[in-house]
Structure formats: structure tokens, C-alpha cells
Amino acid sequence: MGKARFRISPLTGNHQLWITEKLIEHWGSIRIVTRQKVHDASKLPGLIALEIEQPVGFVTYNI
Numbered sequence: 334m335g336k337a338r339f340r341i342s343p344l345t346g347n348h349q350l351w352i353t354e355k356l357i358e359h360w361g362s363i364r365i366v367t368r369q370k371v372h373d374a375s376k377l378p379g380l381i382a383l384e385i386e387q388p389v390g391f392v393t394y395n396i
Contacts, residue, residue, distance in 0.1 A: 339384040344391065348381050351388050367395065 344352070353375040356363045363375045372395055379393035 339382045339389060341380050341382055344379045344381050344393070348388060348391070349375055352381075352391055352393075355391070 353363055356374055360374075363373050365372050365374045374393050377393035377395050379391055381388055382390040
């Protein structure tokens with residue numbers, strides 16, 4: 334197997350602008366609703382995929 338092309342890291346405040354842009358671009362909003370509660374998805378904990386230190390994907394969660 335070859336060397337991994339990207340690495341996974343915890344989300345930090347440094348990623349929030351990029352995440353906000355991607356949420357709006359793909360989902361139309363930073364807000365999500367679960368169990369009748371509204372969340373700001375850009376501020377939830379999560380993980381980010383970085384390729385050559387540039388973000389290429391992310392996942393957020395609320396337990």
C-alpha cells in the first residue's frame with residue numbers, strides 16, 4: 334500500500350470558516366435540527382480530513 338494522501342484531525346476554530354462555507358454551499362445553511370433542537374453545525378465537534386494541510390472533508394457530531 335502507498336502512503337496515505339490525507340490525515341484526519343480534530344476540528345479546531347481554525348477550520349470554522351471553511352466548514353461554514355462548505356455547509357452553506359452543500360446544505361444551504363449551518364443549522365441542523367435533531368430531536369426538535371436547532372444546532373449550529375459549524376460549531377459542533379468533529380473531525381477534518383486534510384490533504385497537504387488543506388481541508389478536503391469533515392464530519393460533525395452531537396452525542
